[in-house]
Amino acid sequence: MTIPSTSAAKPAVAIIGGGVVGLSIGWRLAQAGCAVDIYEKGTAGAGASRAAAGMLAAGVEAEPGEQSLLPLCRESQRRWPGFAAELEAASGMRVGLRQEGTLAVALTRDDVEHLRSTYEFQRGLGLELHWLHGAAVKEREPFLNPRTSAGVFSPADGQVDNRQVCAALILAFAKAGGRLHQRTGVQAVDIAAGRVRGVVVDGDLRPADAVVLAAGAWSRQIAGLPAGAMPPVRPVKGQMLSVRMDPANPLLRHVVWPPKCYLVPRLNGTLIVGATTEEKGWDESLTAGGVLALLEAAWRALPGIEELPIAEMWTGFRPGSRDDAPVLGPAPGVDGLVLATGHHRNGILLTPVTADSIAELVLTGRTADVIAGFGMGRFGGGG
Ligand code: FAD
Ligand code: GLY
Numbered sequence: 001m002t003i004p005s006t007s008a009a010k011p012a013v014a015i016i017g018g019g020v021v022g023l024s025i026g027w028r029l030a031q032a033g034c035a036v037d038i039y040e041k042g043t044a045g046a047g048a049s050r051a052a053a054g055m056l057a058a059g060v061e062a063e064p065g066e067q068s069l070l071p072l073c074r075e076s077q078r079r080w081p082g083f084a085a086e087l088e089a090a091s092g093m094r095v096g097l098r099q100e101g102t103l104a105v106a107l108t109r110d111d112v113e114h115l116r117s118t119y120e121f122q123r124g125l126g127l128e129l130h131w132l133h134g135a136a137v138k139e140r141e142p143f144l145n146p147r148t149s150a151g152v153f154s155p156a157d158g159q160v161d162n163r164q165v166c167a168a169l170i171l172a173f174a175k176a177g178g179r180l181h182q183r184t185g186v187q188a189v190d191i192a193a194g195r196v197r198g199v200v201v202d203g204d205l206r207p208a209d210a211v212v213l214a215a216g217a218w219s220r221q222i223a224g225l226p227a228g229a230m231p232p233v234r235p236v237k238g239q240m241l242s243v244r245m246d247p248a249n250p251l252l253r254h255v256v257w258p259p260k261c262y263l264v265p266r267l268n269g270t271l272i273v274g275a276t277t278e279e280k281g282w283d284e285s286l287t288a289g290g291v292l293a294l295l296e297a298a299w300r301a302l303p304g305i306e307e308l309p310i311a312e313m314w315t316g317f318r319p320g321s322r323d324d325a326p327v328l329g330p331a332p333g334v335d336g337l338v339l340a341t342g343h344h345r346n347g348i349l350l351t352p353v354t355a356d357s358i359a360e361l362v363l364t365g366r367t368a369d370v371i372a373g374f375g376m377g378r379f380g381g382g383g
Helices: 020-031 067-091 109-124 134-140 162-175 288-301 303-307 351-364 369-374
Strands: 012-016 035-039 102-106 130-133 150-154 179-181 188-192 195-201 204-207 210-213 233-244 255-257 262-265 270-274 310-321 327-330 337-341
Touching (some): 012 020, 067 162, 130 134, 134 150, 210 351, 270 288
Parallel strands (some): 012 035
Antiparallel strands (some): 130 150, 188 195, 195 204, 255 262, 262 270
16 A cells, blocks of 8 residues: 655544544554544544443453454453553553453353353463362352352453543543544545545545544445445444442452353442343444343342442444454555454454554555454455
8 A cells, every 4th residue: 555645754644433443543643743633423432432341352252253353352452551551651541451350150050061162162262261160250259149150260351441541542642743523524535546635524625645444333434435445344232331339349350251241340330231232223222121131141140239329321333344353454446545443342452453553554554464364355345
């Protein structure tokens, strides 16, 4: 990919979408001296990046059929501590990185068999995981149901406070000289003679040497994209809720995955209960069935939850791609257009590796080895 710059040294870049993906790429490029404009149709960080649980779960979330995604997830997980430290220093904010490991737990005999088969599959991928008997699980998390009969401990899996990450990225991006335009939707990408010219906002061309499409689940809604550059991304709805624990005496200290839900304790006492996975298009309703299923699964694993006040309930749209892996790389047939979307269930985890690799691509034209298998080429002719 070639990206001519209009300024003396670095390309001017327009980024479509102010979620964790667009903000982190923008921060990296602004740090490198580029003139960067991020266009966000609503409020930055209020899309999937706000809805997420913030788990950095390369291990326990590894699923059959997603083996090729694992090296990317593990590499990004490895980069998180350095990324968080740098972001905290640049923004002056804490981002709540916690690395005490994650527990997947089983209650019934059926759950134990299922957990064992997942454990064997994940261990076969080379992941460090430890099988625990019920007593050892309850030693780590004493408020879990006394019937908890087994668990798997994943030391490498942790969490970050995704809402704090977005807020910190907004600050760090501005401090690095970037310009964030909120409530400013991009209508179209302007392309002439196979090269991007910029983006169209309010009917006007805003020129740029490079354009990064980071519009999450909305990435197909931008006009002007040729068919071969249209990422195969769709909204995958998730319902979530949170309850308030006593931060001085929390019911949980690790991220815990019981059957049919996950539980994510924050340092401030918030306990997140997630999440449904639904193919319902752009339906953003909270449903009785969705909330009931989450609360029931959480209550079975952690009976003490029934005393806790509900803090919040919400929905979000994961940007799901055809193979559940992100779409990262140059857009075929359009010089200067870069795709960074489709992060599905792992966008928070994949933030550091996405930001570094896409910034490198824009600055040098080189596709880093770690993202080489995640371009549009794998879909064989567009989405
Ligand atoms: P978004 O945050 O959705 O940002 C895209 C932005 O683009 C939006 O702000 C939108 O307004 C803007 N936009 C759209 N169209 C335009 C336009 N035309 N012009 C300008 N702006 C536009 N990931 C993890 O790693 N760990 C988790 O624990 C986790 N849990 C999750 C739980 C739920 C319920 C959900 C929904 C997701 C979860 N994810 C998790 C996934 C993660 O949230 C996403 O993969 C990630 O946030 C995607 O980031 P993004 O910046 O691409 O998308
Ligand atoms: N990664 C958790 C979720 O997408 O619900």
